[in-house]
Amino acid sequence: MQSGQDAGALLRHCRTLVWSLLVGALIGVPSPAAAQESTPDGRRAVATREELQAALVEADRIANSGGYSRSFREAKAKEAGLVRERLQEGDFQVGDQVQVTIFGETTASGVQTVGPGRALSIPGLPDIPLRGVLRSEVEPYLRDEVGRFIKNAQVKARGMIRLSILGGVVKPGFYQLDADMMLSDALTQAGGVLPTTEFKRSVVNRGSDKILEGEAFTKALADGRSVDQLNLKAGDIIEVGQKPVRDTFATVQTIALIPGLILGVYGIGKLAGAF
Numbered sequence: 380m381q382s383g384q385d386a387g388a389l390l391r392h393c394r395t396l397v398w399s400l401l402v403g404a405l406i407g408v409p410s411p412a413a414a415q416e417s418t419p420d421g422r423r424a425v426a427t428r429e430e431l432q433a434a435l436v437e438a439d440r441i442a443n444s445g446g447y448s449r450s451f452r453e454a455k456a457k458e459a460g461l462v463r464e465r466l467q468e469g470d471f472q473v474g475d476q477v478q479v480t481i482f483g484e485t486t487a488s489g490v491q492t493v494g495p496g497r498a499l500s501i502p503g504l505p506d507i508p509l510r511g512v513l514r515s516e517v518e519p520y521l522r523d524e525v526g527r528f529i530k531n532a533q534v535k536a537r538g539m540i541r542l543s544i545l546g547g548v549v550k551p552g553f554y555q556l557d558a559d560m561m562l563s564d565a566l567t568q569a570g571g572v573l574p575t576t577e578f579k580r581s582v583v584n585r586g587s588d589k590i591l592e593g594e595a596f597t598k599a600l601a602d603g604r605s606v607d608q609l610n611l612k613a614g615d616i617i618e619v620g621q622k623p624v625r626d627t628f629a630t631v632q633t634i635a636l637i638p639g640l641i642l643g644v645y646g647i648g649k650l651a652g653a654f
Contacts, residue, residue, distance in 0.1 A: 424559035424605040425515045425538070428466065435462045454595060461590060461610035471497055471509040472613035474541045476555050477517060481525060482533040490539075504528055514538035514558045514607055540606055544569040546619035547576035558607040563600050565617070572619065580620025583611065590615070 423430070438459035442452050471477075475493045479501060487502050498506040499521075507524045509517070522534040538558045542565070545551045549570025556565050566572055578600060583591040591599065591609060599609055 423515070424561075425607045426513070427515045428513055431462050431466055431513070435459055435466065438462060457590065458610070465513065465610060465612075467511070469497075469509060469511040470514045470538065470540075470558070470607075470612060471499075471512060471517070472541075473497060475613045476539040476541070477521075478535075478537040478539065479521065480535040481529065482535075484529065484532075487525075501525070514540075540611060541613040542606065542611060543614075543616040544619065545616060546581070547573045547621040548619050549573065556606060559605050561603050561605050562609065562617075563603070565606055566619065573621065575621045577620045577622045580622075582618050582620070583609070584616045584618060585612070585614070596620075 426434070438455045441447055442456035442459055444452070447455075471493050473493055473495060477491050477493065477499060479488060479491050479499075481487045481501075484503075487504065491499050491501055493509060494500055494506070496506075496508065497510045498508050500506050504525065505528075507521065509520075512520050517538050518534065518536040521536045522532060525532045525534050539555045540558050541553065541555050543551075543553050544565065548566055549572075551569065554565070554568055556568060560568075578597045579593055581592065581596040582589050583596065590611075
């Protein structure tokens with residue numbers, strides 16, 4: 380009985396390994412678990428004002444330097460614009476949500492939505508303006524604001540962001556995501572990617588502007604960047620790229636090989652006495 384269980388566990392492990400290797404080869408980026416191991420620039424998943432100010436200085440420096448390629452300088456100039464907007468206007472937009480917990484105040488706790496005027500309505504309290512507030516600042520800010528009306532208030536708060544995820548995902552649609560969620564995990568929330576997904580064709584749109592695309596999108600996935608680190612805000616649209624129709628058949632053929640590979644692994648294991 381134990382031997383049968385061990386064989387089953389080994390088969391499941393082999394199946395998972397084969398699937399991971401094939402998916403990695405198809406999409407060209409590490410799994411979310413691998414991406415979580417390191418952060419490329421040491422920043423927290425939700426950037427502080429000091430980190431954003433430092434990022435702005437660096438982006439402006441590169442954008443105005445002659446020592447880099449034109450495309451890289453243009454990308455940094457775009458990044459500087461996004462960071463400058465965050466520092467001036469804050470992160471919260473109408474439709475975003477904030478998970479608020481006020482200990483001892485059950486009616487005032489829960490998921491609250493940012494309403495007109497970018498103000499947060501908490502039951503039993505006056506509206507709290509969030510214009511100019513960063514996601515990293517929302518908890519101490521709300522603690523101070525709530526403390527004006529509730530003595531010794533203990534407040535926990537977590538900002539969320541409303542994004543559209545479309546294109547090469549299983550469940551395209553609108554999503555409220557934790558701001559510290561990695562881009563790869565955001566795609567998982569949308570059901571995961573399709574066999575026809577091709578990240579280098581992906582783009583993040585803000586109105587008519589492309590704020591992230593192509594290789595930069597792929598690198599953000601590989602580096603484990605969070606949606607906050609990418610300077611995304613409510614209303615942005617993540618359009619996950621897909622292969623042209625002519626390439627789809629080849630991809631499907633590759634996926635169709637998986638059962639055979641798994642059976643092959645099982646057969647080798649059986650010959651070796653592992654089953």
